[in-house]
Amino acid sequence: MPSPGLIRSGLASEADVDPDRAGLGRPAVGQYMGGCRVVGDAVARSEDVFDVAEPDGQVARDDQAEFQAVMGTNPSVFPSDVTRPIELVSWQDATNFCALLTARDRLSGRISASSVYRLPTEAEWEYATRAGTSTRFSFGDDSASLGDYAWYSANSAAITHPAGQKLANPWGLYDVYGNVWELCSDWIGAYPGGSVTDPQGPASGSTKVVRGGSWFWGDARCRSANRMSVPPDGRYTALGFRIVLATGP
Numbered sequence: 001m002p003s004p005g006l007i008r009s010g011l012a013s014e015a016d017v018d019p020d021r022a023g024l025g026r027p028a029v030g031q032y033m034g035g036c037r038v039v040g041d042a043v044a045r046s047e048d049v050f051d052v053a054e055p056d057g058q059v060a061r062d063d064q065a066e067f068q069a070v071m072g073t074n075p076s077v078f079p080s081d082v083t084r085p086i087e088l089v090s091w092q093d094a095t096n097f098c099a100l101l102t103a104r105d106r107l108s109g110r111i112s113a114s115s116v117y118r119l120p121t122e123a124e125w126e127y128a129t130r131a132g133t134s135t136r137f138s139f140g141d142d143s144a145s146l147g148d149y150a151w152y153s154a155n156s157a158a159i160t161h162p163a164g165q166k167l168a169n170p171w172g173l174y175d176v177y178g179n180v181w182e183l184c185s186d187w188i189g190a191y192p193g194g195s196v197t198d199p200q201g202p203a204s205g206s207t208k209v210v211r212g213g214s215w216f217w218g219d220a221r222c223r224s225a226n227r228m229s230v231p232p233d234g235r236y237t238a239l240g241f242r243i244v245l246a247t248g249p
Contacts, residue, residue: 063163070101077237083162085180085240091208091232094119094183094241101243114248119185119241122209122227123199129212129224131171136223138169138176143219150178152222156215177212177222180240181230184209188229207231214238 065082067089068074075088089097098117105111120128135141139149147154149169151161156178164174176182186201186209201209207229213222216238220226230239 067097070097070104075235078160081162084160085163085175087160087180087237087240088235089240090235091119091183091230091241093235094243097241098243111245112248116246116248117243118246119183120244121198121200122184122186122211124244125182125184125211125242126224128171128173129169129176131169131173133170133224136225138224139167143222146177146219146222150175150213150222151215152178152213153216153218158215160215175212178217179215180212181210181214181228181238182212183230183239183241184211188227210239 063083064074064076064079064086067086068082071093074082074086075093076084076086077088078084095118098119102111102115102117105117106113106115111117129138131138137143137146137149139145146152149167151166160179163179166174166178168174169176184201187203187205188207188209189202189205192199208231210228210230211226213219213226221228230236
């Protein structure tokens with residue numbers, strides 16, 4: 001299952017980017033997860049793992065072609081290849097896309113009346129990205145191998161790239177690292193302590209979680225545990241999204 005990607009606007013270096021305004025990427029098709037538990041003190045250790053139970057749906061990746069087919073527009077800064085991830089979209093744009101896609105696919109019978117497309121929670125995103133691992137990346141701790149799995153600052157040439165060109169994680173998800181940041185449904189906030197089932201983040205806030213790093217950022221921002229956030233109405237050339245199909249009966 002491939003993952004989403006993002007793009008950045010014309011910024012010269014990582015130092016020029018507001019950490020709260022990084023972008024995300026888009027999702028790929030494949031199995032996703034259901035109930036999640038955060039085990040241990042997830043705020044204290046940067047590499048804590050989200051432990052998720054039974055698979056409960058599918059992950060779908062939105063490229064520019066899919067976004068334009070549903071929304072009727074393509075806001076991307078890099079539109080020459082519509083297989084690139086969508087970017088320059090906000091959290092609000094992403095949730096509107098999910099609502100319209102859900103209505104369209106229910107009407108056509110492609111999904112059941114109780115199924116819904118949505119953004120992943122932060123816990124779901126990390127669970128799918130780690131794919132059963134507890135290392136810095138799903139392929140291990142050595143960032144020297146990141147270029148085999150991700151488009152990031154060292155190899156992206158400052159642009160986004162079509163999804164699926166790099167190696168997938170152990171569960172078959174592409175581009176979970178780099179290319180574009182990926183939006184999550186949660187408001188940013190401290191992780192809950194102890195064991196929690198299906199953590200959803202705070203009830204309110206000012207910025208939404210983004211994960212995965214992007215073509216603009218270095219290897220540290222691509223780690224499975226790294227988190228940043230953006231305003232829900234913010235649109236950035238390094239920001240995209242991945243969606244989940246939560247299946248019903």
